[in-house]
Amino acid sequence: MSTNTLPAALAEIVDDFQALSEPERLQLLLEFSRGLPELPERLTNHPELLEQVVECQSPLFLTIESEKNPYGDRAYRLFFKAPPEAPTTRGFAGVLHEGLDGLTAQEILAVPDDMPELLGLTRAITPLRMRGMTAMLGRIKRKVAAASRLER
Secondary structure (H helix, E strand, O other), rough: OHHHHOOOHHHHHHHHHHHOHHHHEEEEEEEEHHHHOOOOOHHHHOOEEEEEEOOOOOOOOEEEEEEEEEEEEEEEEEEEOOOOOHHHHHHHHHHHHHHHHHHHHHHHOOOOOOHHHHHHHHHOOOHHHHHHHHHHHHHHHHHHHHHEEEEO
């Protein structure tokens, strides 16, 4: 699969991972873990607004919100909650946040389901953890698809 089919920010992230050796990819994943934004205060005290991605080995919760972008389209904001002691899970969430946050439903839904494999981590990360990232992407896409149907 080519990165040409990915949104620009996500394609750049994938290209960054692919340019590195396997140990360096793990380090980059750790950097994304550290860069995952904290939940905004309006969500921090309302865990019922977040949905758990049970396929993840570590507790990961997410939600989406939509807003009008400057072009009048609906853009989707992504919010994640994962414990600091789960750097792999947080790293995957950080990649998805940086690569998809603020995009339209069409852009998010066009991301191939197997995009996590493009990061080149399948030998360094257990299959169970890779399934967790694939599940995160799937959950985001399902939530965006449902929200965009309701907003029509």
